Amino acid sequence: MNQDWQGALVRQLLVLLVVCLLIGLITGEYAWALVIGLAGYLGWTLHQMRRLQQWLKRSQPDDPPPDGHGPWGDIFDNLYQMQRRDQRLRSQLQSVIDRVQGSTTALKDAVIMLDSEGNLEWWNPAAERLLGLKRPQDAGHPVSNLVRHPSFKEYFDSGRHDEPLELASPVNDRLWLQITITRYGNSEHLMVVRDITRLHLLEQMRKDFVANVSHELRTPLTVIAGYLETMLEHTDEMPSRWPRALNQMNQQAGRMQHLLNDLLLLAKLEATNPPNNSQPVNITALLQSIKSDAQALSADQNHNIHLEADPILLLKGSESELRSAFSNLIFNAVKYTPSEGEVRIRWWCNEYGAHLAVQDSGIGIEAKHLPRLTERFYRVDSSRASNTGGTGLGLAIVKHVLLRHQGRLDVDSTPGKGSIFTCHFPLSQVTVR
Template identity: 90%
Template sequence: MNQNWQGALVRQLLLLLGGCLLIGLITGEYAWALVVGLIGYLGWTLQQMRRLLQWLKRNTPDDAPPDSNGLWGDIFDNLYQMQRRDIRLRGQLQSVIDRVQGSTTALKDAVVMLDSDGNLEWWNPAAERLLGLKKPQDTGHPVGNLIRHPSFKEYFDSGRHEEPLVLASPVNERLWLQFTITHYGNSEHLMVVRDISRLHLLEQMRKDFVANVSHELRTPLTVISGYLETMLEHTDEMPPRWPRALNQMNEQAGRMQHLLNDLLLLAKLEATNPPANAQPVAVATLLQSIRSDAQALSADRNHDISLEADPTLLLKGSEAELRSAFSNLVFNAVKYTPAGGEVRIRWWCSEHGAHLAVEDSGIGIESKHLPRLTERFYRVDSSRASNTGGTGLGLAIVKHVLLRHQGRLDVNSTPGKGSIFTCHFPLSQATTQ
């Protein structure tokens, strides 16, 4: 490698000037000698530039730059080092790309890369098996043109990809797929598709089992409850110890009936499609009715139950389902709030959508329990079951109803200070009178 380019340039200029002076001393024509020297140097420089341009046009990795000396020698040497470094880095990058492609090719899950507009860029062989994609004819096409399910289009266009989407495979209806979309880079999308057919089958078996058992238990329980009520009407004719036992049996039969009703409601919510062409529901009127029921539930515990609702704000959906979800939240607030406590119900609209908040001054919930509150039969404290008469299914019902109405549930709670349960609905579900 020659010296730095400044030194090479100074050295070449000094040599040029010295040569011109020597020629001028011999010929006596200093000016012409300087002009001829500068023209010669310019011609040599242009020749080096032409050689450089020809080398750049060839653009072959194994073709070394031209040889030269002086300043141009430094330029060619630096270009050669840059070429070697670029070849080495490209080789390393290609090795990483080959390893990534090899690992994704071996995956059983489909991996699909989409650009910012949702057009197909690359996918692994599993995507061809699960989604029916074909190379190269599908490259560059919108993914929505190849996966033509309305739920997928709505899921992709919504931009809300926190929760996965479950659909039947477009090439085999017996396969159930879970779609997960992650954003990366310049708004590109990485879509991972898993075959969850076995899990879906097990989940369907569980749902069918719960629904069938609930139906089978309803008839014998109705018979037992009917005989208990009949016997309780004739307690005067019974031994003194029997009425207390019969009352307890009737109370537990009622709790079991409540549990069966919740199980059947959950089974119905899971087995049926969300309400289509739903009519707007007057939520303010619905909440007023729920508030009256909550005051009756409070009885002599004297809770301060307040309601603040926008009467012009309506919500598209099923009134029966919304009543079930909202009443579960309000009744839970009453049950777990000490006597004389406050329960505040709010229904309002913002730029982000419609919202229902139920706030209480009850015992609160520790943060470690919050992620599992909507699980079936999950209880923060199992000893409270007998005290409140709950089934452990209320918040699970709330979750399913909100999902069917494109909503979500947020829970904030501080032990000893109370809890806030907030339902959020998109603006597309809200309307005004």
């Protein structure tokens, strides 16, 4: 098309030149003939450009271009075809946008689109109901200025969005929301907000039930255990068949008390706010104390318990909660390691944060059990729990304590060779003497 257009333009100029020369030959005024001819051609070109400008200003999708001859006819036709193609593409894109907006409008979950700076670009009607966003005055404003909750601002600014955030709705504190943020495109954010009020109420009912039942059972169980201990002190005055039964009853009562204590601790961890991070905990001294308790637990099994800890490395948090979590890991290592086995405890720090590793040479755990180890009452093998007196809540306690200290738990185990339980803490939780 370009070659045809250029050829037509060259032909027009040649014809104009020939005509001007003929007029100059007749009149004897070659220069004036060329000037007048070129001026006329320039005026004609300006007239075509004016027609083009007027058509472009008033043209509608189906408005045909003005008639033209030569290269200007090709220009009008080409622009018209480009305009039609552009209109078809715009119609297709608008159809896609309309379908997306229609589908998101029908969603009960809020969908919010944010730019790379966290400013509001678009949201569906559910976002107005759940978060109180208002159109159009909130457009372009930072979402953290409209959802005024400290945990949300910390969650958004952290950039760690692997886990959803749960908080009360800013427009109705009886509504509980689950917020998920996903990055896409050029660092834009897609925020999805779901109403989880029903699940939150069910979870709260479960927590209240466990806490209340555990508390109510504690008193009668204490009374039963007290009478059993008293009766066991006078077994010499009883028939021979009674001491064995009383010992079994006392053993099970102690196990029930241990279970209730763990349930109450879990309920407390779930019901209270995370600990104040202003007080660093001397982890080395804490581990030395737990190691002494572990050696007492080992008794005549003669486990080799080694501790390697950086004495200047401290961790912000609650000493009692950390003691509970670390002792669970270390005592489990002792319980599930055969006699004369080895348990290694290591506390260190690197560029990724602080770490506590508890390694044993015990029986190990099959890979299929690892994802569920921190579930409440999950048993790898019921016979193992009965032999060691475990409640099935130890690793659940560990998980909750680590979450309250911004940590996480990794487990690596090989059946027959042992296990390594590693707690990871971010650098923000670490301090030194």
